[in-house]
Amino acid sequence: MELKRILIVEDDADIAAIERDYLELGGYAVTIAPDGTTGLDAALHQPFDLILLDVMLPGIDGFAICKQVRAEKDIPILMVTARGEDVDKIRGLGFGADDYIEKPFSPSVLVARVKAHLAQYARLKPCADTPKTITVGPLTADPAARRITKNGVEVPLKNKEYELLFFLMRHPEQVFSREDLYELIWGLESMGDNITVAVHINRLREKIEDTPADPKLLQTVWGVGYRLHVV
Template sequence: MKRILLIEDDVSISELQRDYLEINDFQVDMALDGPSGLEMSLTGAYDLIILDVMLPRMNGFEVCRGIREQKDIPILMVTSRREDIDVIRGLGLGADDYITKPFKPAELVARVKAHLARYERLIGKKETKKDIQIRGLFIDPDSRKVLVNEEEAVLTTKEFDLLYFLASHPGRVFGKDHLFERIWGIDALGDLQTVTVHIRKIREKIEADAANPTYIETVWGSGYRFKD
């Protein structure tokens, strides 16, 4: 049974979400504030974390950063404010997806199942993946580490997946819709702007000059291409 950590300070909302998840055969633990949620995230063996943005004592952005410093598991952020969505996109916090309130519990369950299924496929395919080394860039799919001129670049889950996919197909152009469906696996529920943001964050981490990239090239009107 998959274990879910639900970090939400509204008890009634938290209990409703827990009930729907448990009906769908998930084991759910709850945390009601940021610090306890972060501690449980780092000490517990969870398969996915549902993280509300507005939390007492420590907001969801801070919790997300703390989790990403030590763990690589799916994080679904929940927000009720449009400006929070912009922050999630713009800062590259490491969240795998976001969902806005109000939402139907069935949608939450669908998002959870989609991310867990995709993460399991990723883990299951690790052994068949090969290291990629091109110019000063080295990508190890087993350890999920990226080295740039022998210095480690720390990428989030989706940043790594996106970089590895593009680098695995050098010279090919992929549209945003294709990349979103391939990496996130839930194109009907997503936002193609997410791809743009992740490409920008990857460039900031692996390029000497993000404004003049040498690895991931923008093909205007078509998408992105990894330079071979």
Template structure:
């Protein structure tokens, strides 16, 4: 697993180094910046996993820095501030921060908050990745990349082959006529074009099925059309 990198932007060196010590004791890697401009430069250079920002920073304050980072990334951002009013917290959270810690704070509490934000971020990232990938035994369809892996090997599909497979796999168990597949994948209905589906299904089976003559993914429903199964034998 790639090591998490935490960007700490704090102009008080003692506080920055104290937070760094606590985080590194927990196994995190840290990088320090002591003004907002330097913090933004390090963000673009290193692309950290989490940003911990003080509000009162020289050259560029933490609110503007938070706004700039949020415009480029959805990583967790935690703001540290001596300002304790509800208005300040609302401003910080309103411009994209995920959490707000008031000074003086317990370094242990800050570490716990960073861990919580990381868990949430990684969980949401995993959910998003799973939503963009259709998985069945022996078959992965990566929707965003237009990529298919069958039997552990990447297979080359044309755009329409991919779209047909993704549509069928995204509607597991549902039977579609050739005309319905034409309408949903090609976007039209035309008498005489149904053979197009037959040709594309044959090509797909040759590319993704372990044994195209005995398909386990794209099944024929005689007299009706096709349906997608989960690859069980």
């Protein structure tokens, strides 16, 4: 079986080597790009299954790389951020990153996160028994095309935005906590950090609600979580 290919874009040679060694021990084929320019070129022109992308890079920063890659490819992107830098996390998720991992991190945790994202990505791909379309209120999902429309107009969604909204469309009116959604969509147990889910919910509201500040479709159930309401 062909090994899954991981691209590490990291300018710190020591960190990149540790990441590579543990991922290779985990059964992955790893390529290291030592700067943003090299990383962007590799990400766009070589076939990788997942990208591990540092934020601060020489040449081109991780945010710009994430934005360009996400516009052309549908693969998991994990941003590597400094611990506590919530602004970087939110920016990265806004540019289309699937998730983030904080420095310093345990190499074994890194491998587990990579494995979980690859597995979840494969699991959420359309399969033979996936319905052709799903309609909830003004929203219609076409799983084969990974496209969702509102009143016939396509909603421009990034990777995890689509997966989150599609999941909620398959379970209308059902309430899910942030922790539940993180585990179900990202394939990982929540570690008490709910920024990832909250950012994706807010971005979805900006795209599907007539008035994002007063959501009618993607509602908050205070103290519990979120639900997709059938209008």
